[in-house]
Amino acid sequence: MFVMSYLSHMLHLKSPSRRSSRAAACAVVILASVTALSSLGGLHAAPAMAVPSPSGQVHAGAGVNAAAVQRPSKVRVTAAVLSLDGGNGKPVLVGEDAPYDTASIVKVDILATLLLQAQDAGRNLPAAERALAEPMIRKSDNAATNKLWREIGGASGLREANKRMGLTSTKGGPGTKWGLTQTTASDQIRLLLSVFEGPATLKTDSPLNKDSRAYIRTLMTHVASDQAWGVSAVSGSDYALKNGWLQRTTSGLWDVNSVGRITVDGHPYLVAVLSDGSVSMSDGVSSVEQAARQALAATTKT
Incomplete structure (x- = not known):
């Protein structure tokens, strides 16, 4: 959501056209980079995002589940x-x-x-x-x-x-x-x-x-x-x-x-x-x- 909001913001800045073009290009690069990182999935060096496997679990190396909303612990x-x-x-x-x-x-x-x-x-x-x-x-x-x-x-x-x-x-x-x-x-x-x-x-x-x-x-x-x-x-x-x-x-x-x-x-x-x-x-x-x-x-x- 942050990336999409940033992209939208940069595309609608009231600035000279060259600056707008550069900003839009940077935003597209950021979006592409995040998409590429997300597609890596279960790396052993924990990435920032991970998607649960069909097993219903995310391994330790897969990092934090992006869909999870962490609640207070009760071990x-x-x-x-x-x-x-x-x-x-x-x-x-x-x-x-x-x-x-x-x-x-x-x-x-x-x-x-x-x-x-x-x-x-x-x-x-x-x-x-x-x-x-x-x-x-x-x-x-x-x-x-x-x-x-x-x-x-x-x-x-x-x-x-x-x-x-x-x-x-x-x-x-x-x-x-x-x-x-x-x-x-x-x-x-x-x-x-x-x-x-x-x-x-x-x-x-x-x-x-x-x-x-x-x-x-x-x-x-x-x-x-x-x-x-x-x-x-x-x-x-x-x-x-x-x-x-x-x-x-x-x-x-x-x-x-x-x-x-x-x-x-x-x-x-x-x-x-x-x-x-x-x-x-x-x-x-x-x-x-x-x-x-x-x-x-x-x-x-x-």
């Missing part, structure tokens, strides 16, 4: 931690175990669903699907996720797989908006138990076979360096994780999530931290990492 965070050393086999919860948007953590669920469907068909993932699965997990690639979301049958395919993995409170996003899938911290622990070995005191029977579980673990263990934040901040170098981040168009506030397996002082844990209502991506990351530390401390006391 909500829930963390769940399950010790894999033993105990009663129940996760320690900090915060209300309520539904949150998954953003990109749903990509682990999408891959698990894809692998289950392949197992049912008696086949391995072909090279084409692996070429999508790897950037989806390691780099959080949205374009690859869009294709695999369609491949699994969207929300209905996710629902059928989740029943088999014991998830009870996860609902796939509408249409192509996989980033708006709803889940709880407890359900994310259940999903992780289908991928990683559970504690000896907890009998888990994952529908994923050994090779499928190993494949997901390998990708989560080798995420790109710019993805290594969240629950990994509580760990040393031994971690496997998937993060998710989403700026809501209605409020301008951020959902930031992190799930995975970590090792602290030689002890392994499954951790899921979900949050929403942060005024910025960085604030959301800080809230997630702080909640992970608090939940881990609570777990070690039980």
